Amino acid sequence: MAMQKFAVTPGFEVGGTLLRPEQLAAIGAVIGEDAKVEMTTFKQLYVEMKEERIEEAQEALKKVGLQIHPAGFYTKSLISCNFCRGAEDAGLDIARKLDEAIAGHEAPSPLKVGYAGCALGTSEPLLKDIAVVKMRDKYDIYVGGESKGLKAALAQLLTANVEEDRLIPVVTSLISDFQQNGKKKEKYSRYINRISLDHLRASSII
Numbered sequence: 591m592a593m594q595k596f597a598v599t600p601g602f603e604v605g606g607t608l609l610r611p612e613q614l615a616a617i618g619a620v621i622g623e624d625a626k627v628e629m630t631t632f633k634q635l636y637v638e639m640k641e642e643r644i645e646e647a648q649e650a651l652k653k654v655g656l657q658i659h660p661a662g663f664y665t666k667s668l669i670s671c672n673f674c675r676g677a678e679d680a681g682l683d684i685a686r687k688l689d690e691a692i693a694g695h696e697a698p699s700p701l702k703v704g705y706a707g708c709a710l711g712t713s714e715p716l717l718k719d720i721a722v723v724k725m726r727d728k729y730d731i732y733v734g735g736e737s738k739g740l741k742a743a744l745a746q747l748l749t750a751n752v753e754e755d756r757l758i759p760v761v762t763s764l765i766s767d768f769q770q771n772g773k774k775k776e777k778y779s780r781y782i783n784r785i786s787l788d789h790l791r792a793s794s795i796i
């Protein structure tokens with residue numbers, strides 16, 4: 591029997607990425623005994639289950655408020671902080687809109703976008719492919735972080751003081767640029783090194 595994998599997330603709120611008891615119960619109840627649930631490093635659960643029952647299971651998971659996304663070479667859900675400064679100060683609304691705009695798009699390689707509601711950056715945004723850090727009422731955007739391997743590196747500042755109404759257009763343009771110009775299986779950090787920050791800055795993206 592063919593197995594298929596997909597991603598599940600409850601989204602985020604003040605307090606972080608929180609799964610409610612009924613959501614955990616629903617996952618256990620609908621995916622079947624031979625399914626596997628993997629805790630990923632990017633705040634999504636990966637569910638691998640029988641292909642024939644997948645549609646029915648996903649509908650049941652959506653009913654308890656879980657979001658379903660594709661697994662693999664796609665943009666991941668926004669990897670946010672815990673919004674400890676409160677929804678307004680840490681930018682929960684804009685983070686949710688950004689998450690809606692960026693999650694689940696096909697990409698040359700899995701793409702992680704991080705978000706921090708202040709410069710303390712407790713969600714480790716600079717280790718993500720694209721990072722957004724809220725600085726008072728504006729946003730700094732970093733690119734090219736690499737958390738894996740011996741050549742791990744921090745993301746570099748692409749542009750600072752981005753106004754809130756420009757944040758989503760800039761991040762979605764970065765994703766479109768990678769979709770169009772990245773090579774198959776190319777990591778985003780390698781892509782950034784190949785095309786250079788100056789090239790990105792000179793483009794119409796920012």
Ligand code: SF4
Binds near residue numbers: 672
């Ligand atoms: S990044 Fe800032 S607002 Fe977000 S959880 Fe950490 S300290 Fe709090």
